[in-house]
Amino acid sequence: TMTASIAGFTFEDILLNAAGVYCQTTEELDQILTAPGAGSLVTKSATPAERAGNPGVRYADMPLGSINSMGLPNLSLDYYLDYAIAHQDEKPLFLSIAGLTKADNLQMLHEIQDSDFNGLVELNLSCPNVPGKPQTGYDFDTTRQILEETFAFFKKPLGVKLPPYFDIAHFDMIAAVLNDFPLAFVNTINSIGNGLMVDPETDTAMIAPKGGFGGLGGAIAKPTALANVRGLRQRLNAGIKVIGTGGVQNGRDVYDLVLCGADLVSVGTTLHQEGPEVFNRLKAELAEQMKLKGYDDVNQFRSALQTL
Numbered sequence: 001t002m003t004a005s006i007a008g009f010t011f012e013d014i015l016l017n018a019a020g021v022y023c024q025t026t027e028e029l030d031q032i033l034t035a036p037g038a039g040s041l042v043t044k045s046a047t048p049a050e051r052a053g054n055p056g057v058r059y060a061d062m063p064l065g066s067i068n069s070m071g072l073p074n075l076s077l078d079y080y081l082d083y084a085i086a087h088q089d090e091k092p093l094f095l096s097i098a099g100l101t102k103a104d105n106l107q108m109l110h111e112i113q114d115s116d117f118n119g120l121v122e123l124n125l126s127c128p129n130v131p132g133k134p135q136t137g138y139d140f141d142t143t144r145q146i147l148e149e150t151f152a153f154f155k156k157p158l159g160v161k162l163p164p165y166f167d168i169a170h171f172d173m174i175a176a177v178l179n180d181f182p183l184a185f186v187n188t189i190n191s192i193g194n195g196l197m198v199d200p201e202t203d204t205a206m207i208a209p210k211g212g213f214g215g216l217g218g219a220i221a222k223p224t225a226l227a228n229v230r231g232l233r234q235r236l237n238a239g240i241k242v243i244g245t246g247g248v249q250n251g252r253d254v255y256d257l258v259l260c261g262a263d264l265v266s267v268g269t270t271l272h273q274e275g276p277e278v279f280n281r282l283k284a285e286l287a288e289q290m291k292l293k294g295y296d297d298v299n300q301f302r303s304a305l306q307t308l
């Protein structure tokens with residue numbers, strides 16, 4: 001079996017889209033919702049009002065993955081909340097929010113708390129692409145402050161989407177903050193913020209916003225994703241589940257994230273490149289990898305990474 005559970009919800013498959021990819025419109029969301037092999041979906045990170053996002057070319061594929069600076073284009077919290085409430089009986093769903101200020105986040109969380117939504121909320125503390133707005137997840141005091149104010153009133157299952165960390169001291173510091181709260185999950189990693197890629201034909205940056213700086217995803221992100229999944233799984237309270245995101249191209253990549261501690265695995269760049277058929281391909285390839293190792297249940301090797 002390939003099931004997982006978070007906050008009392010059972011997921012019939014461990015794969016889903018990464019927030020932002022293939023989840024901005026009802027048409028896209030419907031396709032993820034019904035895609036064979038997808039156990040859930042997460043909606044595009046919402047702001048209180050609709051946003052157009054950054055202007056110009058804002059996504060590019062590159063040899064080892066992708067670079068994006070979308071700037072949180074989305075159809076508003078109300079749009080995704082309505083969608084999620086309409087479909088929450090079909091699968092357990094994640095509603096992602098990414099306020100540009102603490103006040104926006106708290107306002108949206110109040111609206112969700114007061115709504116009929118009964119799924120999971122993913123608070124995105126890690127968007128690298130809004131000009132002038134730092135990634136909250138790199139500010140440990142502000143992260144604690146937001147969670148303190150949130151859990152004072154928010155009673156539905158909540159997790160956070162984290163930026164990648166690159167220092168063992170930072171794994172320790174973020175885990176110490178997160179372990180003080182009744183979080184249902186963490187999702188790690190968001191894109192590797194503020195990379196830069198050059199088009200050799202024209203000597204220009206590959207994307208337009210922010211002078212070409214954007215978040216890196218895809219194959220290039222895999223080792224960082226594995227390290228963050230593993231580093232956080234080793235440090236977080238057992239009750240905080242881990243969604244692993246970053247660098248999934250094939251079934252072995254899914255397997256590796258589970259081996260490092262992921263309960264669910266989400267797919268961004270490869271979903272963008274292949275569309276929702278990717279889930280069934282990855283599910284079949286994961287089953288193949290498991291068979292090679294003599295496993296028939298993801299629970300048999302979750303967090304079972306060996307070290308030398």
Ligand code: ORO
Nearest residue numbers: 070071072127129191215
């Ligand atoms: N892009 C990312 O890579 N991560 C986010 O959280 C948000 C965006 C975006 O909308 O630019």
